[in-house]
Amino acid sequence: MTIQSLIEKFKKRRERNMILKAAVRNEHSKRVTEYCKALGEMYLEDKTMMDILLSAALLHDVGKWFIPKTILDKTTGLTKDERNIIVRHSELGAKYIESFIGKKEIVEAILHHHERYDGLGYPKGIKGETIPMLARIISVADSYDVMKNGRHYAVPKTKAEIHRELEEGSGKQFDPDIAAIAIDLMWQGII
Numbered sequence: 568m569t570i571q572s573l574i575e576k577f578k579k580r581r582e583r584n585m586i587l588k589a590a591v592r593n594e595h596s597k598r599v600t601e602y603c604k605a606l607g608e609m610y611l612e613d614k615t616m617m618d619i620l621l622s623a624a625l626l627h628d629v630g631k632w633f634i635p636k637t638i639l640d641k642t643t644g645l646t647k648d649e650r651n652i653i654v655r656h657s658e659l660g661a662k663y664i665e666s667f668i669g670k671k672e673i674v675e676a677i678l679h680h681h682e683r684y685d686g687l688g689y690p691k692g693i694k695g696e697t698i699p700m701l702a703r704i705i706s707v708a709d710s711y712d713v714m715k716n717g718r719h720y721a722v723p724k725t726k727a728e729i730h731r732e733l734e735e736g737s738g739k740q741f742d743p744d745i746a747a748i749a750i751d752l753m754w755q756g757i758i
């Protein structure tokens with residue numbers, strides 16, 4: 568099934584509402600949105616971008632709806648094929664949202680939320696400030712949530728461990744300015 572035919576299949580209002588509701592009710596996405604709000608307040612110069620950032624944060628993983636749950640829920644190592652399927656969620660989510668929400672910044676933030684500052688991320692492998700700003704913020708918030716609250720494949724980390732991980736990832740996985748803000752906000756107890 569091509570991406571296009573998949574998208575067409577779920578564009579009807581009923582399916583669309585179901586997918587969007589599931590996306591915005593997801594606890595991880597809600598926490599990522601909360602962290603993005605705190606990061607955005609410190610980082611965004613143009614505060615009119617805040618609403619766009621928060622919408623993109625809520626929807627960042629919407630593409631996972633199209634990935635089989637059996638793969639998403641795996642706790643043991645993924646095969647290469649399974650990983651290749653999972654990494655398509657950012658592209659799928661961006662294409663899906665683009666099919667009915669024309670807001671370029673939201674679509675780009677979803678598409679690029681797994682890029683890395685050093686260019687080793689996906690789907691495009693772009694780096695540094697060529698990665699859209701909102702995607703760079705979501706990336707830090709997304710990883711921060713996994714570190715703080717754990718996942719089915721990862722245990723929660725202490726603040727000291729999170730501090731170290733954000734610092735080590737600064738300029739590699741993360742935008743250094745945004746990672747530094749996250750460290751500050753964490754010790755202040757804001758996130």
Ligand SMILES: [Fe+2]
Nearest residue numbers: 627628680681
């Ligand atoms: Fe994601």
